Amino acid sequence: MRAVAKQKATPGLELIEKPEPVPGPEEVLIQVKACSICGTDVHIYQWDEWSQRRIKPPLVLGHEVAGKVISVGSHVQGISKGDYVSAESHIPCGRCVYCHSGRAHICQNYKILGIDRDGTFAEYLVIPQSVVWKNDLSILPKFASIQEPLGNSVHVVMEANVAGKSVAVFGTGITGLFAIAVAHAVGAVEIFAIDQHEFKLNLAKKLGATRAINFRKEDSVKVLRDATGGLGVDVVLEMSGAQSAIDSGLKAVRKGGMFIAFGLPSKSVTVDLAEDIIFKGLQIKGITGRKIFETWDQMNYLLRTGKLDLSPIVTHEVGLNEFEHAMDLMINHPNETIKVVMYP
Amino acid sequence: MRAVAKQKATPGLELIEKPEPVPGPEEVLIQVKACSICGTDVHIYQWDEWSQRRIKPPLVLGHEVAGKVISVGSHVQGISKGDYVSAESHIPCGRCVYCHSGRAHICQNYKILGIDRDGTFAEYLVIPQSVVWKNDLSILPKFASIQEPLGNSVHVVMEANVAGKSVAVFGTGITGLFAIAVAHAVGAVEIFAIDQHEFKLNLAKKLGATRAINFRKEDSVKVLRDATGGLGVDVVLEMSGAQSAIDSGLKAVRKGGMFIAFGLPSKSVTVDLAEDIIFKGLQIKGITGRKIFETWDQMNYLLRTGKLDLSPIVTHEVGLNEFEHAMDLMINHPNETIKVVMYP
């Protein structure tokens, strides 16, 4: 089969031929219908410091996917040939205290598709039955594939409890945009999108943002306070990981409010704990991954009922053999390239 | 009447004679039975930078009190001459969005007794009816007086949800010690006290700590991880405001855990948001003041049923005229002086 893989410890990726993988007794073989590219894949392509430490070539990349079950291992239960599925990318150990108490998304020993084992950028894929999610047939493969990152944002928004509230979303990368769409679908009243790229801010508006704030042109804290009678917003979703956004978010959230930390800063950050958190009686939640499978269930419900329209998110669709073009879009046209879906 | 006051903008305090205050229509006149000294009073005595900015002499100090109602203003309802009372020290405006929604402890416009208006270090005291709390008769004045700081710790512990859990308390100053006693009373299973002062650590054990960790002698993070099967504790109560304690607390709390920020750092702090908060799925709550009067009600219940024994906390009892001695204890013997109660 064809696959896009990191063959050696240098920058770049290669389109290779390799044998179809064979599922073990608790695994499932999937024919990939669509796979999509995450920022992490770009880091591995570019072979940054983190990738050099973490990735052991050879490795087929990719952790976002939709496909069809071709065969199942001897001990697989409840999954059949022909099922239309996607994959939770984090493979939990199933036995740690977190897995044992319904919190597998913070499993102590999880492995990641396309990082710790061969991933989704291929014609065929083998995954453990424990991470198989059956898709509703009404969801197109391109949307089914991007459920993995969408799930992060669904998790963020559901933990933030946005119903009937004002919400500021800092950062309109893919998870920020998803968060805006989800917050809009589940009852946020006003949604403020904060970023510096007009293309993304316009997309934010299409997805449900009631106001887009370009922080290069406006003081976001001032705009948010003015728009909320001086109080600040009920909820901040920090999706960028930037120190300046964290600062602004902590200043712009009201007393007794909620601040979700999702965007990953590249180094330690500085916060005014006394003024911005303690005296405010602020609540902060760090969010990672997707609740397995509670988040997938919520997401599926929003997608199959049409409450959530992801069309504006998938900006490019290419063939798997066009992966170099896809990487070029992600790297050199980042502000117009939201999500690239590849078809094998 | 006699009162201990800051008469001019210089270090020190004076014992003065001044007329008994007269209650306005919505105020209550109280004969002080006991008043107790807070760290803030010491700062004002020493006339530190913060005090110089915040305090406008002349001012009677003090915000902790127990006493008897002598007379009530014409529009006071539900409070009578002879009632045995204490005072919530934060006087909420009663009209902002927070006061209007049962969250007066984060009122936008609150005033503080002994800071914004004459306080409790006196024979008589006038306070608004809105901050009067009727004490159970079984509670001694020295304990009724220290309900104000105790309430901070009750608020902290009740928000942390410690029942059946392991709890690490960083900092064994007065609110840390109170937090240990309260956590013990409301069902924490293991309570780890972390500090560097042996006197306080011993007190922590008397109040319910199952283990005292002197961070000068032991690596607190290692001890906490070893004691919890490598997972870390369920809950951290950060009562010190020290950067090093914040660091250790964030490292020692388990995934999916709870971190309460109460101790006030004197400047901005640095945190590893990605590793310690986001990937952990950590929940952080900033806590300030006492819920008015939900916290008082909880505290009263713990005290009148004898679930909470505060005897080890009141280390010194003196006359109001011995205030200089009290300040000396607080300033020069801080590690053996937990709470000083004064009797007018």
Place this chain on the structure above:
Amino acid sequence: MRAVAKQKATPGLELIEKPEPVPGPEEVLIQVKACSICGTDVHIYQWDEWSQRRIKPPLVLGHEVAGKVISVGSHVQGISKGDYVSAESHIPCGRCVYCHSGRAHICQNYKILGIDRDGTFAEYLVIPQSVVWKNDLSILPKFASIQEPLGNSVHVVMEANVAGKSVAVFGTGITGLFAIAVAHAVGAVEIFAIDQHEFKLNLAKKLGATRAINFRKEDSVKVLRDATGGLGVDVVLEMSGAQSAIDSGLKAVRKGGMFIAFGLPSKSVTVDLAEDIIFKGLQIKGITGRKIFETWDQMNYLLRTGKLDLSPIVTHEVGLNEFEHAMDLMINHPNETIKVVMYP
């Protein structure tokens, strides 16, 4: 001034002339711009058993209102002549344990406008400052007046946590219809309206119901189960008080779901506690009144941002002197008469 009052202990109401009321020191005089009729007013008009026990004539009726402040008592703070206001109809005592802990909606000693003291069906009205709510100027008097019953439904929906969920609303009287509109505004995905009156079911659809179920024509439990893959709905809002609806709601809600009890049955009800509540791991909340003023704040936000459109709810607008016509509509055309607003 003119007022509509129960003058003696017999059926009916009278349009009377009486002196303008004079506000006490903590009260506010309001010129009524709009007042609206509740089912309770109809009961008092008809002089049913409950009314005979509860109402002491003479009494001006009505507890829903929007108006303008004409003057304020000597101790009123934060409310000024000219303010555009509505009234929380339940006047809490301000001193019981519930009032003291931000839960005045379950005050032990509350009084009700138009039941325990003169109400809103008049040109002028006096209310305590404690129940005055300042309206946003953008909200029309007819909509500002019906915030009192709307608040019940906002309270119901916010406690039910409907975001991203399937919701069944049993009963499409005024609070059921409001609940549908609010659930739609704050992120319910599917909303099923269950009743027997086609006019109301059509209204339910206009307000956001995704499906209307006429229980005279369809088996509501079967429809709800079929529509949810056999699981049942996430949330049931029981707004009717009918035994049959309670039965159906408990059967139609899924395991681990939420059942809100709001509709008042006229007598005790029977439930299969083991099958429908315990084995299901069901959560039930009884909801009454509005959180003071948290619910008002949420409601105001939904109204002033246009998230909530109440136009279909106000089916009739008449003059105060046409009160007999209004009562006739409520009594003899109940299925086409949702809310009647009167203008003095």
Place this chain on the structure above:
Amino acid sequence: MRAVAKQKATPGLELIEKPEPVPGPEEVLIQVKACSICGTDVHIYQWDEWSQRRIKPPLVLGHEVAGKVISVGSHVQGISKGDYVSAESHIPCGRCVYCHSGRAHICQNYKILGIDRDGTFAEYLVIPQSVVWKNDLSILPKFASIQEPLGNSVHVVMEANVAGKSVAVFGTGITGLFAIAVAHAVGAVEIFAIDQHEFKLNLAKKLGATRAINFRKEDSVKVLRDATGGLGVDVVLEMSGAQSAIDSGLKAVRKGGMFIAFGLPSKSVTVDLAEDIIFKGLQIKGITGRKIFETWDQMNYLLRTGKLDLSPIVTHEVGLNEFEHAMDLMINHPNETIKVVMYP
């Protein structure tokens, strides 16, 4: 091996010889060290109506156990020969929406040990790896065995949020007594035990009840209201399933309080929904089973730290061959027989 089994569809049980069971690929063979008797086993012994419908002989009885792993199936992971284990008695399907979202205790398709497959009253036992719980070595087999019913009560108490509160426990059968012990361990301030049997009420006091109320001698609602300043208790744990206890519990719980329904009534119950639930703003939770394995983890923590002492609960210890004597104790001396542990 020896086992106690229902061999045919008539009252009684037999001590039989049968071959040791052989574990399948995902199963575990356990040598039973202790097994304990539940009221359900007594019902099956007596062959009541429910048993006749539900039980298909031949069947080895019993679902409470502690033992040692003898061998494991070929696909078992993380469990080894020699492990000291107990069993979650409800075997979840692992694939329904509830299992998939961390709520396996309300699995749609669960099977029960000793009811749907051979149980624990035997020398050897085979169970699926999915329900194996590894015990702390410090817990004696007799206590490890009774974790199954204890877990019900831990689940009840943790959902009730009793820390710092007043709690009334209706019914002092085994789960009521456990609930008292757990509530005492996790921070309830006052615990009222209500029953009619003095032996059990005395046991309740030993386990932590602050007051025992014999409802044959005292009006429990009056006592509870008098003891709480007229308000009623914060929390009711209904562990009896009796209509009269449900009535009293609903009357005795305060406004805004919490009512846990755990005891199973044999038929439908009647409630005053308006007065006791809606106007009170009451919260009710139906609780069944144990959270898998969150509850087990909480329970293990309480047991291994010594926070929970179960000694008074195990009133009788006998050999497996004395099962007839054990049944006689349970049936003819129910008020002095709390828990009987059998040793094979």
